[in-house]
Amino acid sequence: DQQVKQNSPSLSVQEGRISILNCDYTNSMFDYFLWYKKYPAEGPTFLISISSIKDKNEDGRFTVFLNKSAKHLSLHIVPSQPGDSAVYFCAASEIDGNQFYFGTGTSLTVIP
Amino acid sequence: NAGVTQTPKFQVLKTGQSMTLQCAQDMNHNSMYWYRQDPGMGLRLIYYSASEGTTDKGEVPNGYNVSRLNKREFSLRLESAAPSQTSVYFCASSEAPGANYGYTFGSGTRLTVV
Secondary structure, three states, X not given: OOOEEOXXXXXXXXXXXXXXXXXXXXXXXXXXXXXXXXXXXXXXXXXXXXXXXXXXEEEOOEEEEEEOOOOEEEEEEXXXXXXXXXXXXXXEEOOOOOOOEEOOOEEEEEEO | OOOEEEXXXXXXXXXXXXXXXXXXXXXXXXXXXXXXXXXXXXXXXEEEEOOOOOOEEOOOOOOEEEEEOXXXXXXXXXXXXXXXXXXXXXXXXXXXXXOOOOOEEOOOEEEEEO
């Protein structure tokens, strides 16, 4: 069963507005989370991470929020740019785990 | 700076044929991974190698074998390809196993089994 879920397969946003991508997980032992970005015909590239000791982490236009009680994290992109159009994967792991579990991805389209 | 290199980029196989997907990293990483990506399924771990000389099964190992040839190279073998193995395969590496070390991915191998 999928331990990490991204329930929105796609999202369209106007350039300059906020993009919010959501991710839910079921394993309460997960305590480290990553977001990856993937362009067509390329491998995923690391975007931003957060550990369970924090509830927010920022890197430029990208902010990840973690709600451990709800087992939910979200990625905010402000302002959105056309170059942000890609598939975004969230991934989760136990801190001493040997692997990350990935969600199914959300395809973001930023409309100029 | 190549990072993680996968070969081939594309492959078409007939059912029952065998092939090996190659992966090499030049970052002196200890851990390497093979994932497959399927529509609606995300990335699923096939096998991983936490360090040179060790390999372990992931979520979906059936029908695959792996070899950690040396610290740089980690190959994935399909002994008898099946249409269900049509997928995009990604190799990744990390400095060490564990959540504090993010992955660097290769650009993928698109495999079609007919």
